[in-house]
Amino acid sequence: MSREERTTASREYRYERLTWPEINEAVDLEKVVVLPLGSTEQHGYHLPLDVDTKLASSVVEEAARRAPESMLVLPPVAYGYTHHVMDFPGTINIEPSHLVGFLLDITRSVAHHGFTRIIIVNGHGSNHPLMEQVGRQTNLQTDALCLTLSWWSLVAKYWNEEVRTSVNPGGCAHAGELETSMYLHVDGGAVRLDRVEGDLPDYMKLPGGDRWQYVDLTGGSGPATIVEWTSTYTESGAFGRPQEATAEKGRLAFERAVSEFVDLVAWFRARPAPPRREKRVASATRDLPFGF
Numbered sequence: 001m002s003r004e005e006r007t008t009a010s011r012e013y014r015y016e017r018l019t020w021p022e023i024n025e026a027v028d029l030e031k032v033v034v035l036p037l038g039s040t041e042q043h044g045y046h047l048p049l050d051v052d053t054k055l056a057s058s059v060v061e062e063a064a065r066r067a068p069e070s071m072l073v074l075p076p077v078a079y080g081y082t083h084h085v086m087d088f089p090g091t092i093n094i095e096p097s098h099l100v101g102f103l104l105d106i107t108r109s110v111a112h113h114g115f116t117r118i119i120i121v122n123g124h125g126s127n128h129p130l131m132e133q134v135g136r137q138t139n140l141q142t143d144a145l146c147l148t149l150s151w152w153s154l155v156a157k158y159w160n161e162e163v164r165t166s167v168n169p170g171g172c173a174h175a176g177e178l179e180t181s182m183y184l185h186v187d188g189g190a191v192r193l194d195r196v197e198g199d200l201p202d203y204m205k206l207p208g209g210d211r212w213q214y215v216d217l218t219g220g221s222g223p224a225t226i227v228e229w230t231s232t233y234t235e236s237g238a239f240g241r242p243q244e245a246t247a248e249k250g251r252l253a254f255e256r257a258v259s260e261f262v263d264l265v266a267w268f269r270a271r272p273a274p275p276r277r278e279k280r281v282a283s284a285t286r287d288l289p290f291g292f
Helices: 003-011 020-028 051-066 096-112 125-141 156-163 177-190 247-270
Strands: 032-037 071-073 117-122 145-150
Touching (some): 051 177, 051 247, 096 117, 125 145
Parallel strands (some): 032 071, 117 145
């Protein structure tokens, strides 16, 4: 491979912009492959349908621009599991088994080509358990290691302690203070500022709701999980306190998320993968029939 091709593989962070020989070089460079995962889903009166995809992608792409030698970013997956939100026009739902299978096809393909470190960065809460299953299956079915996270986990402690002003939990649930602030920073012109409206979800106002059933991106979830139709507990589709969002809060959260992700990739890239240790005395008669 020529020096020019090696330089391209080293500096280019967009997976789809490489040629196949450059992909081989990126494998040799031990780049971490990153897949942004979002959804096309309603986010109230004031935010576009692409919130989950745009925020996850924006964090990942900026991190990759700052550290192109360590990562390659795949084109984002802009659809997720949103069945419970289908009362709101525009939302696109992907069935759980389809989403897991599709994402696993991507990670297995990446591993097949020789990459040994894969990260899925999620922007939609209901994707999280499905994404985690994809990570587990990738680790069990391939020679690669797959790490999964939702982008807000990178900023949760910092946001809650130093930036947040809304009630916790509840103020940063869905299209609330955090997501609206982030969107104001990355694409402020697309926020319908004259339509900002949000409140705590109705289930938190029920007796005991604020103790047992609550959802907040950075404040966690209550002990009880009850996922109903979204239209049963919010009129606008936003639940939280978007009224307290600002572009400056979004800038602070974005910068922290990007910085943390660069550090995370560096750690994951260097992390060893201990060998599997078989504990059986007898040899297996067939492969395990588990997985997808």
